[in-house]
Amino acid sequence: MKISDWHERFKLQSSWTHDLRNFIFAKINAQPGQNLLDVGVGTGALLDEYTSRGLQVTGLDLDLENCQFSNMHPSKSTIFNADAHHMPFKARQFDLTVTHYVLLWVHDPAQVVDEMKRVTKTGGYVVAFAEPDYHSRIDYPQVFQDLGKIQNRSLAFQGVDLSMGRKLGHIFRTIGLKDVRLGLLAGQWRYPEKDVFDQEWDIIAFDLGGLVPVDEIITMKERALKSWLAGESTVFIPTFYAYGMV
Numbered sequence: 599m600k601i602s603d604w605h606e607r608f609k610l611q612s613s614w615t616h617d618l619r620n621f622i623f624a625k626i627n628a629q630p631g632q633n634l635l636d637v638g639v640g641t642g643a644l645l646d647e648y649t650s651r652g653l654q655v656t657g658l659d660l661d662l663e664n665c666q667f668s669n670m671h672p673s674k675s676t677i678f679n680a681d682a683h684h685m686p687f688k689a690r691q692f693d694l695t696v697t698h699y700v701l702l703w704v705h706d707p708a709q710v711v712d713e714m715k716r717v718t719k720t721g722g723y724v725v726a727f728a729e730p731d732y733h734s735r736i737d738y739p740q741v742f743q744d745l746g747k748i749q750n751r752s753l754a755f756q757g758v759d760l761s762m763g764r765k766l767g768h769i770f771r772t773i774g775l776k777d778v779r780l781g782l783l784a785g786q787w788r789y790p791e792k793d794v795f796d797q798e799w800d801i802i803a804f805d806l807g808g809l810v811p812v813d814e815i816i817t818m819k820e821r822a823l824k825s826w827l828a829g830e831s832t833v834f835i836p837t838f839y840a841y842g843m844v
């Protein structure tokens with residue numbers, strides 16, 4: 599996929615968690631003028647939202663291409679190409695240090711959350727908005743179960759921790775954040791439409807490629823689309839959030 603396609607995918611993903619961010623920002627009383635660090639900023643899918651809240655945004659990502667894409671963004675943000683395990687910031691620099699669909703990808707999530715804590719001011723907050731637990735996924739009927747198993751194999755192969763979600767609370771508590779709150783993103787579905795299927799399928803097909811022959815992918819797509827449009831299917835990946843004060 600091209601980087602602009604990934605950006606669209608990340609924007610779609612961030613739309614699922616929009617209400618949750620409003621809820622958490624209200625809980626932690628985020629105020630315009632505060633500075634926020636987005637760890638694993640990716641293509642900058644959340645930059646507009648953060649800057650439109652009046653936050654001063656810094657982003658950090660390991661991937662240079664993502665950083666360059668984020669840097670072209672019209673929102674005024676400062677982007678660093680660096681590793682979240684060793685951030686190039688002094689201690690207690692940020693009011694809010696947040697991350698969104700990133701800890702499942704990193705080598706040592708506890709170290710990253712500890713770094714997030716280090717760079718956050720006393721009284722500030724560390725927030726993980728969304729960390730999925732692919733090992734607990736619910737897929738129905740059979741065609742989606744088959745797809746789910748292959749997608750999990752592919753994600754594990756790409757280095758994803760398929761049980762990240764369930765570990766989030768433990769990590770936040772053991773590194774010593776205060777008043778840790780933990781929760782699960784609720785699922786809400788409208789009547790299944792083809793455009794939603796197509797958006798989902800692009801990413802599934804990306805994950806299946808290399809593991810399944812192309813003719814099998816095409817057959818699975820036809821079966822999955824039929825089931826989807828008949829309103830039979832359920833695909834739910836429990837996704838956890840956590841926040842705590844420094």
Ligand SMILES: C[S@@+](CC[C@H](N)C(=O)[O-])C[C@H]1O[C@@H](n2cnc3c(N)ncnc32)[C@H](O)[C@@H]1O
Nearest residue numbers: 608638639640643659660661681682698700703
């Ligand atoms: C699924 S993307 C999420 C991007 C963005 N947070 C969003 O929600 O649109 C995961 C991002 O984490 C970044 N990443 C993975 N490991 C990292 C690390 N050790 N340090 C910094 N960024 C990392 C990847 O380069 C990628 O941009």
